[in-house]
Amino acid sequence: MKAVTEKTLASGETLILKKVWELPVRIIHWTIVVCVVVLAITGYFIGNPPFSNTQDAATIFTFGTIRFLHFLFAYILLAAFIFRIYWGFVGNKYARWSTMLPLSGKKWRDIWREIKYLFWPRTKLPVYTGHSPLANLTYLLLYLVVLFGIVSGFTMYAAAQYTPFWRRIAAWGLALFGNNLNQVHFLHHFLLWIFAVFVILHLYMVVYTVVVSYTTEVDTMISGYKFVLKSELAEE
Amino acid sequence: MQALKDADGRVGVGFLDDRISRREFLKFCGRIAVLLGLSETFIPQIAEAIEKTVKNRRPSVIWLEFQDCAGNTESFTRANSPSVGQAVLESISLDYHETLMAAAGHRAEKAREIALEENKGKVIVVVEGSIPTKDNGVYCCIGGKTALQIIKEVEPYALVFVAVGTCAAFGGLPKANPNPTGAVAVEDVVRSKPVINVPGCPANPDVLMGILVHYLVFGRLPDLDAQKRPLFAYGKRIHDTCERRPHFDAGQYVLSFDDYGARQGYCLYKVGCKGPETYNICASWRWNLGASWPVKAGHPCLGCSEKDFWDRFTPFYERIPLISGFGVEGRADQWGKVAVGLAGAGIIGHAIYTGLVRKAEKKAEEIAEQEEKQASESSEG
Amino acid sequence: MARIVVDPITRIEGHLRIEAEVKNGKISKAYSSCTMWRGVERIILGRDPRDAWAFTQRICGVCTTVHAFASIRAVEDALGIDVPPLAQAFRNLIIATQYVHDHTMHFYHLHALDWVNVPNALKADPKKTSELAQQISDWPHSSPGYFKDLKAKLLKFVESGQLGIFANAYWDHPAYKLPPEVNLLAVAHYLEALDWQRHIIRIHAFLGGKNPHPNFLVGGVPMSVNLSSPSVINTEVLSVIKTHVDAAREFVEKVYIPDLLAVASFYKEWARYGAGVGNYLAYGELPEGKTSDIESLFLPRGAILNKDLSKVYDVDPKDPEQVQEAVAHSWYEYKQNKDLLHPFEGETEPKYTGPEPPYDYLNVDGKYSWLKAPRWRGHSMEVGPLARMLVAYAKGHPSVKEKVDFALKKLNVPATALFSTLGRTAARGIETWVVAEYLTDIYDRIISLIKAGNTSTFNNTKWDPKTWPKEAKGFGYMEAPRGALGHWVTIRDGKIAHYQIVVPSTWNGGPRDAKGQPGPYEAALEGTPIHDPEAPLEILRTIHSFDPCMACAAH
Numbered sequence A: 001m002k003a004v005t006e007k008t009l010a011s012g013e014t015l016i017l018k019k020v021w022e023l024p025v026r027i028i029h030w031t032i033v034v035c036v037v038v039l040a041i042t043g044y045f046i047g048n049p050p051f052s053n054t055q056d057a058a059t060i061f062t063f064g065t066i067r068f069l070h071f072l073f074a075y076i077l078l079a080a081f082i083f084r085i086y087w088g089f090v091g092n093k094y095a096r097w098s099t100m101l102p103l104s105g106k107k108w109r110d111i112w113r114e115i116k117y118l119f120w121p122r123t124k125l126p127v128y129t130g131h132s133p134l135a136n137l138t139y140l141l142l143y144l145v146v147l148f149g150i151v152s153g154f155t156m157y158a159a160a161q162y163t164p165f166w167r168r169i170a171a172w173g174l175a176l177f178g179n180n181l182n183q184v185h186f187l188h189h190f191l192l193w194i195f196a197v198f199v200i201l202h203l204y205m206v207v208y209t210v211v212v213s214y215t216t217e218v219d220t221m222i223s224g225y226k227f228v229l230k231s232e233l234a235e236e
Numbered sequence B: 001m002q003a004l005k006d007a008d009g010r011v012g013v014g015f016l017d018d019r020i021s022r023r024e025f026l027k028f029c030g031r032i033a034v035l036l037g038l039s040e041t042f043i044p045q046i047a048e049a050i051e052k053t054v055k056n057r058r059p060s061v062i063w064l065e066f067q068d069c070a071g072n073t074e075s076f077t078r079a080n081s082p083s084v085g086q087a088v089l090e091s092i093s094l095d096y097h098e099t100l101m102a103a104a105g106h107r108a109e110k111a112r113e114i115a116l117e118e119n120k121g122k123v124i125v126v127v128e129g130s131i132p133t134k135d136n137g138v139y140c141c142i143g144g145k146t147a148l149q150i151i152k153e154v155e156p157y158a159l160v161f162v163a164v165g166t167c168a169a170f171g172g173l174p175k176a177n178p179n180p181t182g183a184v185a186v187e188d189v190v191r192s193k194p195v196i197n198v199p200g201c202p203a204n205p206d207v208l209m210g211i212l213v214h215y216l217v218f219g220r221l222p223d224l225d226a227q228k229r230p231l232f233a234y235g236k237r238i239h240d241t242c243e244r245r246p247h248f249d250a251g252q253y254v255l256s257f258d259d260y261g262a263r264q265g266y267c268l269y270k271v272g273c274k275g276p277e278t279y280n281i282c283a284s285w286r287w288n289l290g291a292s293w294p295v296k297a298g299h300p301c302l303g304c305s306e307k308d309f310w311d312r313f314t315p316f317y318e319r320i321p322l323i324s325g326f327g328v329e330g331r332a333d334q335w336g337k338v339a340v341g342l343a344g345a346g347i348i349g350h351a352i353y354t355g356l357v358r359k360a361e362k363k364a365e366e367i368a369e370q371e372e373k374q375a376s377e378s379s380e381g
Numbered sequence C: 001m002a003r004i005v006v007d008p009i010t011r012i013e014g015h016l017r018i019e020a021e022v023k024n025g026k027i028s029k030a031y032s033s034c035t036m037w038r039g040v041e042r043i044i045l046g047r048d049p050r051d052a053w054a055f056t057q058r059i060c061g062v063c064t065t066v067h068a069f070a071s072i073r074a075v076e077d078a079l080g081i082d083v084p085p086l087a088q089a090f091r092n093l094i095i096a097t098q099y100v101h102d103h104t105m106h107f108y109h110l111h112a113l114d115w116v117n118v119p120n121a122l123k124a125d126p127k128k129t130s131e132l133a134q135q136i137s138d139w140p141h142s143s144p145g146y147f148k149d150l151k152a153k154l155l156k157f158v159e160s161g162q163l164g165i166f167a168n169a170y171w172d173h174p175a176y177k178l179p180p181e182v183n184l185l186a187v188a189h190y191l192e193a194l195d196w197q198r199h200i201i202r203i204h205a206f207l208g209g210k211n212p213h214p215n216f217l218v219g220g221v222p223m224s225v226n227l228s229s230p231s232v233i234n235t236e237v238l239s240v241i242k243t244h245v246d247a248a249r250e251f252v253e254k255v256y257i258p259d260l261l262a263v264a265s266f267y268k269e270w271a272r273y274g275a276g277v278g279n280y281l282a283y284g285e286l287p288e289g290k291t292s293d294i295e296s297l298f299l300p301r302g303a304i305l306n307k308d309l310s311k312v313y314d315v316d317p318k319d320p321e322q323v324q325e326a327v328a329h330s331w332y333e334y335k336q337n338k339d340l341l342h343p344f345e346g347e348t349e350p351k352y353t354g355p356e357p358p359y360d361y362l363n364v365d366g367k368y369s370w371l372k373a374p375r376w377r378g379h380s381m382e383v384g385p386l387a388r389m390l391v392a393y394a395k396g397h398p399s400v401k402e403k404v405d406f407a408l409k410k411l412n413v414p415a416t417a418l419f420s421t422l423g424r425t426a427a428r429g430i431e432t433w434v435v436a437e438y439l440t441d442i443y444d445r446i447i448s449l450i451k452a453g454n455t456s457t458f459n460n461t462k463w464d465p466k467t468w469p470k471e472a473k474g475f476g477y478m479e480a481p482r483g484a485l486g487h488w489v490t491i492r493d494g495k496i497a498h499y500q501i502v503v504p505s506t507w508n509g510g511p512r513d514a515k516g517q518p519g520p521y522e523a524a525l526e527g528t529p530i531h532d533p534e535a536p537l538e539i540l541r542t543i544h545s546f547d548p549c550m551a552c553a554a555h
């Protein structure tokens, strides 16, 4: 349990530490983190092999191993992703798709207000339990990028398997990209950079919320605890 | 070339000698069986089917050349088995083919008309080259008619259109950016008849023969993929059939032409090989009577059987194509790095900005506090 | 006045239309029109110069390789790249193979049926054919049984009623003069050549992966040599290549040349027709030293004017006054206000002004072709084997001189017979013979280079675009089978900024220029007798003697 469990904001509102992220969400989060890191590193090497071995080809399998790791973690990523989708229906309110999807005009207005706040931080920013609307949006986008990586990746993967099952997968996947494997490949290659940008932004947003809006701790995604408004808790 | 003598001491060559021809013929049927994934027991059946067709009327083939380079025609003459001589004399009736036919001018046009009328609905129409559509198609005329007019004229008589070569199948070189003539593929203009695409630059001749033979033997056209390419030839990537693949898996690459790796036959991945994205038969059947194929001969695969490869696979010696549309063209990785740099710079900028704003706020707060203090002090006083 | 239209001209590469006016049984004026254009000179812009060979190679699948080499040489010239001697030797082997292959196929598969009557071969006596065959050559496939089988096969084919590519031709034309036995012999060799060419072209496959459209490389050749690796060029590959080199030479010496002389002896009157412009241009080919070393060319460079073999002019394709193109009668427009433009400042701006298809006649007073009209110092020039043989002959090339004199003697005609339809066809055969011998030499040279440890096949010093100047211009020559080919490139900031191609069949098949000077096809047809305007076989003979390639010509 945390040492500090309550803090008071300048505005006079009181924040209370509350468990927001359930264990599965946290496990999924860190699984995704590990997968993305491994996929990015192995993917980078797949894209740009940094060396050329000269030993007997029969005794080494360097690139095969790199690709194997890429595919192994691709499967894990897929599993985590599927589980997260499921959890979005059964988890607590902070993890629900109903909360996360910006389906109302209000949510979009909140997002806009937060963006304004980022560049004109003199207005008062409301405190949100769970993700702030903007963070929320970036996570959704991040999940979309993950999904895109999975779809494009498994399309390429399927294209090289030639069993009836994988052929069908490949046909579906390729149809999404104008039946052009090369296009899939190109976009998948670019994925690495999209991820890099998102992760940088994500980490900054985490630090930002820790420092500026006080609602997150650096270890929130480990402990699951987050500061929430006392007033809001009372509502529940 | 081998000269063989028969019992009478006669010499014969190739298919001109019936005795050799029979053996070659069965060998050829065996090849077809392998090609179509059938067991050896099918060989007699295949042979019979071909012979039957040959005894009856040979199917009429009309070969139209539009915006082409005749590379597929040349390729056709290099076919392994049946050779083009065998095919033309024994299996098909090539009733129109500008590059090969004896008749010219009006007589040639007439030969086409006759063949169309006599074989209505049964003509196999091979098309080589793309079809220009800009300015009413004036960029390709034959006998005073545009390619577009000719293809429309032929369409009702066709059984099937076989678009041979990447130009006919996908538009190919003429369609490459900026496509000065509005070139399109056969399937973009033929609406009422099936189209089979046999891409490649040029197409492998044995694939074309394979399609004809499939039709002769089974009385139907082969199975196609989503891009209308016959699966028996385009069902696998070059990369999955390449003899350099063990070097790929071992991380052994050619880094520069004629380097140590090149002299060992290492993988051409790093010098731009498009084998991982290209579906074709090159690696398994090879070219020119099995002599070689581009990757075996030390050059990366250009991906010549893929749609728009002139624009999407270039520059050829880079693994990943350039991104255009940024004003200046750039490489994907460069733009990726730029994006990451911008994101980094953006957040640093934003952090500093936020810090400054907060400092100013704090100061303002302090001042306000002080003022308040002073005010309360003075009111006390 | 009757205007004959032959469209399509078949048994050529591409889309050529000839319109000819006939007066008193002779052609008085002829118009050559290419009816297809793709715009390669525009498509190539903005691309990586190292890729240019692949794009331009696809201009033509018949003379495949030649645009690739012209392009590579242009880029190497611009960037100052010299290729290693072994790479140069391999390139020469590829080029020489291309000549032998392309010329032989032209003779048998594109040209022969102008002289050889296929149905008439059915009247031949196989035994007499065999005697004839054995008399002119010791080529082994010459037994009576061989010709008997062939005749039976041909009969079966004809009786099937489906004549395919032989249908509806001018077989009843009186201009066919060969006896049935020669016809049967030629048909046999038509088929044999069809088979033979598949084999010898494997040389290209070993060195470039496939044919048509083998793969090449700026700075060398893609294939490495390593006598201790199973994966690259090694002893085995070299010895298979040797087999094909020998087979190539044997066929030329024992089949092509004897057939050519046998057929030509029946058509000597064709030494009187088809001369054309009488000006000849050759850039030269097969550099034994550096590409830029013009003195080292096995087939020399030069120009001849007015059939005057006593003077061979120097040719410099980079000189703005020498090679130029006109568009007065071509479906293009020049923005620069000039009649003639040198390729370094050339323009390719299409502007179709012809009749709306379908049409019966072109407007030959206006623009009428997709070809520009190239000129050398303002002259309309013929290029091709005849031009090359004449320049070499005039310069005293020993092998060329020996073989030209041999052929003239054998046919019992004077040297002036060379300036004709027959001379053009004979020159192609003679050149094939000269080059087939060269094949053996270049093969030996490759072996001795490898023996001496000279195995480098690629110069990578200027591969990286960072090593290139901000702007560079280059010219790449190539004696393609059909004649002098040039590519002119400007590279700016690592990309192709300007590209112009002037092709052999553009030289030969181009339309008139602003002065009304006809191109070589047009000039060659003037004066040709036409027996029957409905069956203008004579037009085919002269046009085919040039071996037109329209995909090349218009590009």
Ligand code: HEM
Binding pocket: A035, A036, A039, A040, A042, A043, A044, A046, A047, A048, A067, A070, A071, A073, A074, A075, A077, A078, A146, A149, A150, A151, A152, A153, A154, A156, A157, A185, A188, A189, A191, A192, A195, B276, B319, B320
């Ligand atoms: C975060 C996610 C991922 C990243 C950053 C990533 C990154 C990359 C990169 C940079 C490449 C090299 C592309 C090239 O230049 O050739 C690559 C290749 C590939 N990736 Fe991923 N990838 C990710 C996820 C996946 C997933 C989920 C799959 C699913 C199977 C996958 C399958 C592949 C395949 C099949 C290749 C081609 C490898 C080959 O066959 O050589 N990737 N990836």
Ligand code: HEM
Binding pocket: A025, A029, A032, A033, A034, A036, A037, A084, A095, A130, A131, A132, A135, A136, A139, A142, A143, A199, A202, A203, A206, A216, A217, A218, A219, A220, A221, A226
């Ligand atoms: C490759 C790296 C990473 C990826 C792809 C990633 C992805 C995500 C995603 C998708 C979420 C939303 C969770 C959900 O609602 O399902 C999330 C939330 C979060 N992540 Fe990460 N993450 C990464 C790295 C990190 C790291 C290194 C940290 C630790 C400092 C971190 C801290 C957090 C926190 C604190 C949240 C919750 C923020 C909130 O309350 O709104 N993440 N991350």
Ligand code: NFV
Binding pocket: C013, C060, C061, C062, C063, C064, C066, C067, C480, C481, C482, C483, C485, C503, C504, C505, C506, C548, C549, C551, C552, C553
């Ligand atoms: N004309 C021409 Fe070509 C040749 N030879 C090339 O430059 O044929 Ni296709």
Ligand code: SF4
Binding pocket: B067, B068, B069, B070, B071, B072, B128, B129, B164, B165, B166, B167, B168, B172, B173, B200, B201, B202, B203, C058, C059, C061, C213
């Ligand atoms: S696909 Fe290639 S070989 Fe074919 S016509 Fe086009 S450019 Fe020529």
Ligand code: SF4
Binding pocket: B238, B239, B240, B242, B243, B244, B245, B246, B248, B266, B267, B268, B269, B273, B274, B275, B276, B295, B301
């Ligand atoms: S050479 Fe090309 S096709 Fe072959 S393994 Fe390497 S990348 Fe794949």
Ligand code: F3S
Binding pocket: B200, B201, B238, B278, B280, B282, B293, B294, B295, B300, B301, B302, B303, B304, B305, C210
């Ligand atoms: S370039 Fe084309 S010929 Fe084959 S190896 Fe590649 S698909």
Ligand SMILES: [Mg+2]
Binding pocket: C041, C372, C500, C501, C502, C503, C555
């Ligand atoms: Mg030009």
